Amino acid sequence: MLRLDYSNCLSEIVGEQGISRQEIESLKEELVKAHKNVYEKKSKGLLGFMELPYKIDDAKKIESFAKKYKNKFENFVVIGIGGSALGNIALQTALRHPYWNLLDRKNRGGWLRLFVPDNVDPELISGLLDTINLKKTLINVISKSGTTAECLANFFVIREKLIKKVGKKNYSKHLIFTTDAQKGYLRELFNKGEAFASFEIPANVGGRFSVLSPVGLVSAAFTGIDIEKLLSGAKEMAERCKTEDVYKNPALMYAGVQYLLYKKGKIMNVVMPYSNALYGFADWFRQLWAESLGKKQNNAGQIVNVGPTPIKALGATDQHSQVQLYIEGPYDKVITFLSVEKYRKNVKIPKTSDNHYLGGHTLNELIKSEEQATRLALARQNRPNCTIILPEISESAAGELIYFFELATAYAGELFNINAFDQPGVELGKQLTYALLGRPGYEEKRKELEKQLNKNSKQMHII
Numbered sequence: 054m055l056r057l058d059y060s061n062c063l064s065e066i067v068g069e070q071g072i073s074r075q076e077i078e079s080l081k082e083e084l085v086k087a088h089k090n091v092y093e094k095k096s097k098g099l100l101g102f103m104e105l106p107y108k109i110d111d112a113k114k115i116e117s118f119a120k121k122y123k124n125k126f127e128n129f130v131v132i133g134i135g136g137s138a139l140g141n142i143a144l145q146t147a148l149r150h151p152y153w154n155l156l157d158r159k160n161r162g163g164w165l166r167l168f169v170p171d172n173v174d175p176e177l178i179s180g181l182l183d184t185i186n187l188k189k190t191l192i193n194v195i196s197k198s199g200t201t202a203e204c205l206a207n208f209f210v211i212r213e214k215l216i217k218k219v220g221k222k223n224y225s226k227h228l229i230f231t232t233d234a235q236k237g238y239l240r241e242l243f244n245k246g247e248a249f250a251s252f253e254i255p256a257n258v259g260g261r262f263s264v265l266s267p268v269g270l271v272s273a274a275f276t277g278i279d280i281e282k283l284l285s286g287a288k289e290m291a292e293r294c295k296t297e298d299v300y301k302n303p304a305l306m307y308a309g310v311q312y313l314l315y316k317k318g319k320i321m322n323v324v325m326p327y328s329n330a331l332y333g334f335a336d337w338f339r340q341l342w343a344e345s346l347g348k349k350q351n352n353a354g355q356i357v358n359v360g361p362t363p364i365k366a367l368g369a370t371d372q373h374s375q376v377q378l379y380i381e382g383p384y385d386k387v388i389t390f391l392s393v394e395k396y397r398k399n400v401k402i403p404k405t406s407d408n409h410y411l412g413g414h415t416l417n418e419l420i421k422s423e424e425q426a427t428r429l430a431l432a433r434q435n436r437p438n439c440t441i442i443l444p445e446i447s448e449s450a451a452g453e454l455i456y457f458f459e460l461a462t463a464y465a466g467e468l469f470n471i472n473a474f475d476q477p478g479v480e481l482g483k484q485l486t487y488a489l490l491g492r493p494g495y496e497e498k499r500k501e502l503e504k505q506l507n508k509n510s511k512q513m514h515i516i
Contacts, residue, residue, distance in 0.1 A: 054293075055444075055450065055457060057307055057440075059307070060439075061439060062387065070317070070384055072310065072437075077299070077309060087467035088302070091464060101257030102258055103460070104255075105265040106265060106285075106291050107284075107291075109281055112270060112280045112284050115267060126227075128165055128189060129275045130193070131171075132194045133171065133194070133196065134203045137195035137197070139171070139336055139337040139340055140455075141264070142169050142336070143264070143336065144264065145272070145276060146334075147330045147333060147334065148448060149276055151329060153276065165191070167276050178207055182214055187214060188219055193230075194231070194232075194248075195232070196232055197232060197263070199230075202486060202487070205238065215228075230243045230250075231268055233256065262459050264455055265455060270283070278448060279448045282452070283451060289453060290456040291460075304456075304458075304461040304464060307461045308461045308462075309468070310439060311361065312465060312469065314437055315361050318385055319386060320362060321385055322361050322362070322363050324339075324365055325365075325368050325389065326368065326391035327391065327392055327393065327424040330446050332365070334391065335365035335366070338458055341459065342462060345466060345473040346466060347362075350471070351469070351471050360469075368427060369420055372427060379431065387437045388431060388439075389438070389440075390424065390427075390428060391441050392424060392443065393444075394442060394444050396445075396446075400415055401413075484498065489502060
């Protein structure tokens with residue numbers, strides 16, 4: 054069972070840089086209100102991510118689909134970006150062999166290699182096409198709206214190559230669309246026969262909250278991850294968090310602690326797993342926390358420009374790159390450690406002829422010692438930090454961690470009094486991109502942008 058240790062965020066350990074037990078008590082009324090607001094929105098059908106852990110039947114269908122088609126392909130490619138890619142990467146990184154794609158088919162248990170090119174960098178996409186055999190590749194195009202520019206651009210590029218390889222009659226047999234149930238460009242293409250299968254993204258599930266939907270489950274199933282156990286773990290966390298008692302609800306406590314520390318100037322939240330396998334979760338969390346909580350206006354329409362900045366780090370790697378700043382730099386950060394009690398492998402350090410102190414220990418002991426030392430060093434320098442403890446890295450634990458962070462984000466949105474489920478800043482960038490690329494309906498906006506760019510070019514100072 055996942056546990057939250059927030060001891061090193063308390064003032065009794067880190068002094069005035071931390072928060073007192075009284076401050077938590079004083080916030081209880083707001084925390085209870087945040088809890089009730091979240092569950093009220095859930096009851097109205099607005100927070101679909103809270104329903105996903107209970108959709109075991111959907112997971113069983115996806116697993117059956119993966120078993121049916123896995124032997125026809127060698128590679129599984131996810132074409133998506135942001136919430137349609139980061140969760141897929143996090144699950145794969147956590148739950149599969151660290152060099153999964155280099156293993157032969159036998160050592161992968163017959164499951165597929167996974168590629169998630171989550172950018173429109175031309176070198177990235179060209180490199181992928183140079184590497185894989187499209188005749189042996191299944192491609193899952195993921196976009197809830199079905200209109201995401203980056204997703205469609207990569208799809209068009211790969212579709213053209215695919216048609217050349219397998220022909221117009223067969224290319225659709227290599228395509229899956231995961232999109233809205235009824236509308237959007239991808240849904241239209243599916244209805245025209247452009248893909249042999251389609252999975253639906255629930256209308257009430259936002260992209261960054263969608264990893265436990267078909268968005269993340271399909272690719273996971275095709276690499277042999279037990280997605281039923283994944284949902285089971287998430288369900289376990291969901292049941293634990295039904296209480297409004299902050300001392301029994303870890304997601305509510307995490308949101309409350311982060312909110313109180315933000316009010317004290319800790320505007321950056323560094324997520325630092327002491328496990329390479331969990332590094333993908335730090336990346337996934339960055340989108341979840343940043344896009345949900347970084348807002349210009351509050352729910353009353355007032356300009357607040359609020360939002361904690363998420364940062365990713367990796368123990369022990371970043372002890373040699375970032376921790377110096379965290380220990381002696383500005384008092385503007387709180388560190389969230391992801392700790393694993395039991396690693397899946399045990400590696401002994403051989404004894405040496407000169408009796409070096411490392412000999413006879415294990416890498417497991419070394420990384421745990423470094424983790425404990427880093428926490429202690431931060432606390433001694435009055436740097437708040439908390440630890441999310443996973444007994445092991447498994448499907449169930451991953452499900453717990455996902456739901457924990459998602460629900461904590463929803464609670465934090467209520468505490469900050471902002472809408473944690475929109476992204477107006479991102480939408481503005483999309484609109485401007487559409488105009489620059491000449492999308493129909495954006496002609497006036499394009500003229501406006503061209504004037505602005507022309508004006509800017511005359512004012513540029515380049516050395």
